[in-house]
Amino acid sequence: MNDKHYFSDITELFLRAKKEEQIEVNPQIKNAVREMLKYKISEIKGTKNIAQDKPDIFGFFRKWRYQLVAVPASLATLIIVVFAASNLRLTIPKEDLATDIQQADKIAQTEIDKSYSLIADLEAEDEIDPTETDRALLQTVSKPDNKPLSINVNDKTTTRTLNKIPQTGRENYIADNTPDVPDSKELLSSEAILDFDFILPKTESAEKSSDDVVEKPQETLPGESSDEPTKEVADEPTSEPETYIASIDEEDTRSAEEIVADEAVQEEATEPKAEFTTSSMIAVLPEEEQTLKRIYTEKEQIFVKQTREESYPVYYFRNSSVDIAPKFDESLLKNISEKSLPSSMTVYYTDDDKVLVEMALKEDSATKWYLFEKVNDTWTIQKYEKEIVNDVVK
Amino acid sequence: MPDYPELEQEKRLIESAKKDPDKFIALYDKYVDQIYRYVYRRTSGDKNMTHDLVSQTFLDALSHIKKFQWRGYPFSSWLYKIAHNNVIKWYREVGKIKSVPLEEARQVSNNEQTQKQQLESKMAGEQIRKILSKLDREEREILRLKFFEELSNVEIADIMGLSVSNVGVKVFRTLKKAKGFLPSKKELKKLD
Secondary structure, eight states, X not given: OOHHHHTHHHHHHHHHHHHHOOOOOOHHHHHHHHHHHXXXXXXXXXXXXXXXXXXXXXXXXXXXXXXXXXXXXXXXXXXXXXXXXXXXXXXXXXXXHHHHHHHHHHHHHHSSSOOOEEEEEEEOOOOSOTTOOOEEEEEEEEOOEEOOEEEEETTEEEEEOOOOOOOTTOTTSEEEOSSOOOTTOOSSOOOOOOOEEEEOOOOGXXXXXXXXXXXXXXXXXXXXXXXXXXXXXXXXXXXXXXXXXXXXXXXXXXXXXXXXXXXXXHHHTSOOXXXXXXXXXXXXXXXXXXXOOEEEXXXXXXXXXXXXXXXXXXXXXXXXXXXXXXXXXXXXXXXXXXXXXXXXXXXXXXXXXXXXXXXXXXSOSSEEEEEEEEETTEEEEEEEOOOEETTEEO | OOOHHHHHHHHHHHHHHHHOGGGHHHHXXXXXXXHHHHHHHHTTTOHHHHHHHHHHHHHHHHHTGGGOOOOSSOHHHHHHHXXXXXXXXXXXXXXXXXXXXXXXXXXXXXXXXXXXXXXXXXXXXXXXXXXXXXXOHHHHHHHIIIIIXXXXXHHHHHHHTOOHHHHHHHHHHHHHHHHTTSOXXXXXXXXX
């Protein structure tokens, strides 16, 4: 039995069903579709005629439209990638500068327009070097611009003019006389000067000084010998504290007496020293404006040559006073550390023979202050273990 | 499948329609009845939907006739393919599938048919409806194209996107499966 015969019944059934299925094509539908097609054809031909009549002014763009878009887009992408790559290469790790940026922001937000005065706390220091200058803590309250700075220590007035920083050998620093902060600076670019430590010229009343600690006779306890000296922190007040007060600017909310009272109360609450005395100092600021020169720097500008191994500086200060360089420049900074350069630096005060610098240390959360001082034509460096907390030197 | 001279004539007509859209009307007139019936069956006799689908089928053909490539098949194969896709799209959109259009498509109007013939045709249509309802969708479509549209396996393969040999196998298996649904001779005798 072949397939035809085998399926004959089912195929015949289909044929019968088809014969039964008399589907009459609706002539109205046929005509409607026909008219619709004619209309569509005329539409196509009309469009074609219009297209033929018009010059193909857009033929070039139609032919090259993809290239016209793709080529500029590729170039733009390439430029963006190159630009991003170059920027990435110069980007400083955020954590390196977090402390600096925060500190700069704090300074910038607070004391930009304030005038300038100093409260100096002259400390007696018992450093061995007799030529060492006395150190005073000068707390910046306000700043009169472009005025000579006069400091009265034990009825002796010292006037200092804050001169412009010489640029020789410090090409990487940016000297700025204006109070405005560059907007694009991400690093230490604040011009606000709040607090800094300052070393005054050595006075006869305090020849002994030291950087961090002073030796003094310890108070004698019952049953103990009073001859054995002990070390104490130098910042602790003496038994008869005398407060040195810088003149207070008019914009300062506190009066000089209030500040004196505050300082006196604070110092009286601490344990008095036995041997050293602290004198009060008033920094008298003249009427005329004092030009205060500041240098703020950016890490990548200063330390372009810094190698990767030196990116995380660790500072080892050999002495409180170190002969380092004949002039204040980068070599001086290199010498303050035995391992590497500081991560960033801001110069807050400069004179012919003094430069007050704030340096950010990678390992430390607080900003450190350093005073470079030229003594006998030799630059020395002293470090203050002060921390800036809430814009106040502590 | 149409003979060779007819295919040559159709080929020339298609080529002229590509250049002059007015020639497409001739192709429409030639195949509109076939496509109409095919769509009518597939839509279960829904006249409105048949109208829409036939219009859409020929509109698509007119719009894309320049892309038509002659492969030796009748132009109707291409039209069936377009109609087939449109119907499937319509089913997807409507969400209903009426697998058996024969019952609603029945329009017995031939007065010359005898009552016996009408009865036989009616019984045949009823049987086919029952058989088709037991087949799956692809099998139904193959049998429709094969027996109602009287298309060759080559045309069916082109419309459904299958190979020709695969269509032959499917036709054979579907007929064998449909034959199994037919009543046996004993049952037919009982019916008589």
